Amino acid sequence: MSNPLASWVEEQRSAFLYRACxxxxxxxxxxxxxxxxxxxxxxxxxxxxxxxTASGKPAPQPYTxxxxxxxxxxxxxxxxxxxxxxxxxxxxxxxxxIYSRREPGGHSAPVAGNIEHRHRGxxxxxNLRASSLVSPARVPILRWYCSPGxxx
Numbered sequence: 001m002s003n004p005l006a007s008w009v010e011e012q013r014s015a016f017l018y019r020a021c022x023x024x025x026x027x028x029x030x031x032x033x034x035x036x037x038x039x040x041x042x043x044x045x046x047x048x049x050x051x052x053t054a055s056g057k058p059a060p061q062p063y064t065x066x067x068x069x070x071x072x073x074x075x076x077x078x079x080x081x082x083x084x085x086x087x088x089x090x091x092x093x094x095x096x097x098i099y100s101r102r103e104p105g106g107h108s109a110p111v112a113g114n115i116e117h118r119h120r121g122x123x124x125x126x127n128l129r130a131s132s133l134v135s136p137a138r139v140p141i142l143r144w145y146c147s148p149g150x151x152x
Contacts, residue, residue, distance in 0.1 A: 004051045005060060010092060011045035012063035014038075017093050020073035021081040030098055034081075037095055 018038035025031040045063075053059050065073070072091060076084055085096040 004048045004055070005057075008045050008048035008052065008060055009063070011041045011048060013065065013069050013091070014093055015041035015045065016063070016065050016069060017073060017076070017088060017091060018095075020076045021088070021093070021095075024076050024080050030081075033095060033098065 015038045018034045018041060022031045022034035022038065025034060049059060069091070072084065072087055076088070081088060081096070082099045085099050089096045
């Protein structure tokens with residue numbers, strides 16, 4: 001973001017949600033991770049605040065979370081971050097990969113004679129793309145999309 005005030009608000013929002021995640025995960029290593037992420041977001045917010053004041057603009061008022069942020073934090077408190085990882089990711093909260101079964105980097109180590117699970121069966125992303133194109137009016141598009149000569 002090029003707007004320091006908007007960036008400051010976003011970092012403060014992230015820190016608020018990280019603290020909610022840490023509270024929901026109390027007593028686990030994930031709580032420590034979220035606490036550290038909250039500290040990093042607050043440090044970044046301090047940098048944005050310094051940029052604001054250095055440019056002659058007034059310092060922002062203390063952060064007050066908006067209704068959406070408070071609602072998500074309440075849901076995290078009740079349901080836990082694992083169940084809300086998509087919502088949290090949409091709100092630019094990092095660290096949701098800890099709830100994934102995949103290894104960091106997104107791929108498992110290759111094993112001779114073994115095809116990665118995510119490339120087989122209905123779990124693959126291509127099935128979702130193809131299924132979204134299946135309708136009587138879109139059958140020609142589907143044939144073109146699945147043809148061997150389709151550009152990568």
